[in-house]
Amino acid sequence: MSRTVAEGLDSPKAEAVPRRRIVAWALWDWGSASFNAVVTTFVFTVYLTSTDGFGGEAFVSAQLGWALAVAGVLVALTAPITGQRSDGSGRRRFWLAVNSAVVVVCIALMYLVEPRPELLWLGLGLLAVGTVFYEFAAVNYNAMLVQVSTPRNIGRISGFGWAMGYFGGIVLLLILYYGFIHPDVGLFGVTSENGQAVRVSMLLAAGWFAIFALPALLSVPEVARTRGVGRARVGILTSYRTLFRDIAALWRSDRNTVWFLIASAVFRDGLTGVFTFGGVLAAGTFGFSAGEVIIFAVAANVVAGISTVVVGALDDRLGPKTVIVAALIGLVVSGTLVFVLSPGGQTVFWIFGLLLCLFVGPAQSASRSFLARVIPPGKEGEVFGLYATTGRAATFIAPTLWALFITIFGSQVFGILGIVLVLLVGLGLLIPVRAVGRASAAALTPKD
Structure with missing residues (x-):
């Protein structure tokens, strides 16, 4: 069996970890495509905003934005202490399982959202709750990156995980397209009447996430407990006091990392916006049908997945900041061209929409690897909680x-x-941030 060295990136006694463990870790990304690609981007949100039964397009789009904003506030208030407490208690994998399970349940319940005005709020509520718990799960999942990588390959492994997410999205979207959404009568006699094709797709998406989350939960070992908050059962207020103390320590010792967290908060929101509203834009402005949106989604995931794998190697060679800057410049240019050339119709969106996707994945992956390089051992969940919070x-x-x-x-x-x-x-906030190594994060390292 081929093996690679992995654990905490600074560990002088890093264990040899089977490559199958890396694949098992990345399969969570593959499975989570059911939420990212199907629910929030190309199927469920498009169903809500483009189906007359829920209300006008502009009204529903606005309510969608508010629902996601509320979810964002909840994550901002709670993500760092959930990561902190999972680090300290040695229950990172346990909380990944719990949070993933809640997301699966939310996706499955979307089957109940028929195209009626009164059910719009059920759909938006499930989307908001699913988003909150997906972000909680991602805190723990991202923290596991340092358990399956080394300083030499962290960029490639991070890119591999992101790419698995894109490719998982491709496979699932194709299954949904040919199985339920494209045919007049799909599998099991499913039709588009009363939104049934999309609603049944949500059941399959829930099962997809549940199945492919299991390998990471079974193969990636639990982290050891660390001293501090997690070892003793302490209250939420104590957790927040510890959090603020650690943020102050990070600010005093490594403001560069703090500035990166701020810059990444802004540009990652833009990256999320590209995918969140991409399907809505394709359907509303460029006239794509529901089936055409999925075909575009498959092509978008192919482009994003391939570019993320290729650029992952450049991340290790050139550094993550270089990758992020180049990707953001490409996104700004491509997005501007989508707007300027929009009278050209669907051809314009196909060309420059796919060009946008070429840059999204590398920017996301390199952002994660940049942060992973500067986190002290034992604080991955907490700092990735800050990453989610910012x-x-x-x-x-x-x-x-x-x-x-x-x-x-x-x-x-x-x-x-x-x-x-x-x-x-x-991009403007990122440019002054220095590209640094992992050693500068010692301020947060647990003390005896």
Whole structure:
């Protein structure tokens, strides 16, 4: 069996970990495509915003933005202490399982969302709750990155995980397209009447996530307990006091990391906006049918997955900051061209929408590997909790600018300019951040 060295990145006695463990870890990303690609991007949110039964397109799009904003606030308030407590208690894998299970249940319950105005709020509520617990799960999952990588290959493994997510999305979207959404009568006699094709797709998506989350839960070992908050059963207020103390220590010793957290919060919200509103834009502005949106989604995931794998190697060679800067520049240019050339119709969206996808994956993966390089051993969950918190603290920016530009100019296509503006601001904040190694994060290392 081929093996690679992995554990805490600074461990002088890193264990040899089978490659199958890396694959098992990445399969969680493969499975989570059911939430990222199917629920939030190309199927369920498009179903809500483009189906007449829920209300007008502009109204539902605005409510979608508010639901995601509320979810973002909840994550911002709670993600860092959930990561902190899972680090200390040695229950990172346990909480990954719990949070993933809640997401699976939310996806399955979306089957109940028939196209009626009163059920819009059930759909948005399930989407918001699923988003909160997905982010909690991602905190623990991202923290596991240092258990399956080394300083030499962390970029490639991070990229591999992101790419597995994209490829998982491709396979699942194709199954849903040919099994339920494209045929007049799909598998098991499912039709589009009363939203049944999409609703049944949610059941399959839930099962998909449940099945492919299992390998990581069974193969990646639990982390050892660390001293501090997690060892003793302490209250939430004590956890927050510890959190603020550690943020202050990080600010005193490594402001560069703090600035990266701020910059990444902004540009990651822009990246999320590209995918969250991409399917909505394709259907509303460029006239894609539900089936055409899924075909575009498959192509988008192919492009994003391949680019993420290829650029993962450049991450290790050139450094993650270089990758992120180049990707953000590409996103700003591509997004601007989608707007300027939008009268060209679907061909324009196919070309420049796919170009956007070329840059999204590498930026996401390199952002994760940048942070993983500077986290002290034993604090991965806590700092990735901060990563989620800063990201969610800014999560209202892209939806707000999307809605604001549409409201001001009266056309959905202007929403893309709001997303481009977020990416541009994130790029400006990132440029002064120094590209550094992992050693600078010693301030958060647990003391005896």
